[in-house]
Amino acid sequence: MFCECLVDSFALPKGYEDLEISTQIIIRDAISRKIEVEIIDRGENFLRLKQGNHTEFIKEASKTxxxxxxxxLVMENKIASKLVLSEKNIRVPIGRNYSNLESALADFNTFQDRKKVIKPATTNFGIGIGISPVGDSFESFKIFVERALSYSSSVIIEEFIEGPEYRFLVLGDEVVAVCNRVPANVRGDGKSSISDLVAKKNDDPRRGEGHKTALEKIQMTEIEKEILQSQGLDFSSVLPLGVTAYxxxxxxxxxxxxxxxFTDMVHPDFKKIALDSARAAGxxxxxxxxxxSQIEKKPDLDTFAVLEINFNPVLYIHEFPYMGTPRTVGSKILDLLGFD
Incomplete structure (x- = not known):
């Protein structure tokens, strides 16, 4: 069903390798249209594009x-975004938000009999998010809440919904691409340790650091160590052939x-839900x-939920997917901005 897609090194313009890859995509597409590109602030990936009398500023490829x-601000704040989605009758995970440690811990028993997600109200990239299992101890629950509150003044605790997670890229009145984002993982070959499998996977030229390549390198920090331990594994463990460890x-x-x-495989009703979600946030x-858990079938309220709306979606996960069909998305942003 899927093919691995290598990033063509000639697909991106030379001289911009220090910029994050989504910005490189915009620059590539602007140059192809003979749009003048001026880098306003390299460190901030801040551009000014000119075509005749038409001028536009773009920051980090999708801020316009x-x-x-x-x-x-509504999209950045998970409490606000969840509110606007709920008011439009869009299915979101059931949960509560808290502004301090004491009030969150006071509701420990409310969530003890269910798997739950504990996350900061205002972060991106999965920072500070914890998943607490059914019957989790009070001490472990407290650690998750404290970690989330260290990144934000408010924390959300909500039901954990099983299933893969999909990113729908909305540009204007269209869902232009959909991808399944799979957590960092390695697949066993029956003889290599997990650390060796990570090193091998990181040798892929598509993997780098700092959002300057199509994929990021898998890390081996205390966080990854902790996740492996929850599966009864460590970095020296040898996985059986075909077995995946996250x-x-x-x-x-x-x-x-x-x-x-997954652009061509999701049920059309999910694309409508994504568009309705974008409109809810304006x-x-x-x-x-x-x-x-059933993205290819008509949505069922028991099997899906909208988790977040993201205000600065990256482009490269769609242009250069690890597997599947590459989607041209950068050019569509230039279309929205009115460039020829």
Missing amino acids: RLDSLMSY LRKNSNISTGGDSVD ATICGVDIIS
């Missing part, structure tokens, strides 16, 4: 004048995950994260 500051619970590509294109350009 098309979305208001308030739309950004080194992260979050599915972010930024922490070593894999992107698999967003023109965004990424909508949907979790579903």
Whole structure:
């Protein structure tokens, strides 16, 4: 069903390798249209594009004048985004938000009999997110809450919905691409240790650091060590042939995950849900994260939920997927901005 897609080194322009890869995509597509590209702030991936009398600023490839500051703020804040989605009768995980440690811990018994996600209200890239199992101890629950609150002044605790997570890229009135983001993982060959499998997977030229390549290297920090221990494994463990071990619970590509294109396989109703979610936040350009165990079938309220709306969606996971069909998305942003 899927093929591995290598990044063509000639597909991106030379001289911009220090910029994050989504910005490189915009520059490539602008140059192909004979749009003048001026780098305003290299460290911030801030560009100015000119075509005749038409000028546009773009930051980090998907921040443009098309979305208001308030739309950004609503999408950035998970409490606010969950509110606007709920008011439009869009299915979201059931949960509560807390502004301090004491109030969250006071509801420990409320969540003890279910698997739950504990996450900061205002972070991206899976930072500070913890998944607490059924019957988790109070001490472990407290650690998850404290970690989340260290990244944000508010924390959300909500039901954990089983299933893969999919990123729907919304540009204007269209879902232009969908990918399944698989958490960082390695597959056993029956003879190599997990650390060796990680090193081998990281040898892929598509993997690097700092969002300058199509994929990020898998790390071997205390976080990955902890995730492996929860599976009864460590970095020296040898996985049987074909057995997969996960080194992260979050599915972010930024922490070593894999992107698999699903654009042509999702049920059309899910694309409508993504568009409705973007409209609920007043967003023109965004990424909508949907979790579903049956993404190819008509949505069932028991098997899916909209997790987040992201205000600065990356482009490279769709242009250069780990597996599947590459999707041309950078050029569509230039279309939205009115360039020829």
